[in-house]
Amino acid sequence: MYYLIKYGYDGKKFCGFQRNNGENSVENTIINVLKSHNISDNMESAARTDKYVSAAGNVFLIESKIDIIKILKILNSQIKDMYFYQYAGLSEYFNPRYCTLKKYSYVLDGDYDIEKFMVMLRKFEGTHDFRNFSRKDYRNTVRTIKNIDYYQHNGFFIINFYARSFIWHQIRAIMGFAMRYYEMDLDPFAFKINSVFLASPERLILMDIFYENITFSDFNSSYLDGKITKKLTDINVNRVIYSRILYKFQ
Structure with missing residues (x-):
């Protein structure tokens, strides 16, 4: 069995x-x-x-x-x-x-304008080449993020990411970028990144896997x-x- x-x-x-x-x-x-x-x-x-x-x-x-x-x-x-x-x-x-879908949540706290923060994060929705937002290995860096949303819980902002698959360090790199640049009106995939800033792993949680x-x-x-x-x-x-x-x- x-x-x-x-x-x-x-x-x-x-x-x-x-x-x-x-x-x-x-x-x-x-x-x-x-x-x-x-x-x-x-x-x-x-x-x-x-x-x-x-x-x-x-x-x-x-x-x-x-x-x-x-x-x-x-x-x-x-x-x-x-x-x-x-x-x-x-x-x-x-x-x-x-699987058909994975859900990750990032637990964010701090003095962030959450609406501006989400405007930046939603630019990562859809199909993109995440080579600048991942740790490179043998896998294809093109991924599709179906949705990114949030809500508040116990004083935290819970940022939810939904996709069938993620590349190594992808969510932490996205969150790190947003934490640095969310107040700027820019296209993250056209922005030249000298180094990837990874958000803390302790705040990232694999919430569920669906079949x-x-x-x-x-x-x-x-x-x-x-x-x-x-x-x-x-x-x-x-x-x-x-x-x-x-x-x-x-």
Whole structure:
């Protein structure tokens, strides 16, 4: 049986996301538990977040003969600062990277004219070559951002980005540019950039990943609720992560 598992984590508590980035990486931490309890030898991730970036709704795929509820109980009891809260059972293999949409949120505070800020950000909507707003690797830098919106929550501006895929450092580079130049009336794709300014990773959160024709079921556990609720005492970025998982965040 294949399982898609949706989970959240506090990125500041780990040395990075990808396996072999260190024993305390997000992937290594999960894989070590999966192997030690004979659940699975591997996992496939839907999204790889930057170092210190958090998630409220990342997804990974495993193949296992063990009951999914038992798996979720083990993961939640063995891994601190991660929260495994939804699942979908699949009869055949599915690449979790083939999603229909990803949603990221950047938690912004400070003395910003938010309407001017959003005028700048909306210039990044649509299909563009983001080579000047990403860390270059082998991947195509042309991406389509479907929408950028915002609302206020607990004194923060929550800036939401929606796209099927993002390039490395793309959102942090966009936010860094907007934080510097939002008061200027300019075209970011015609503006000569000498160096990319990356906004802080600690304020970026992968909020959710959406799939066509796949429905996730909730893992109802008083233990999990209690584990998350303890984190809600922090009036900061963590509140956005944990309250999203408890379905109290819009």
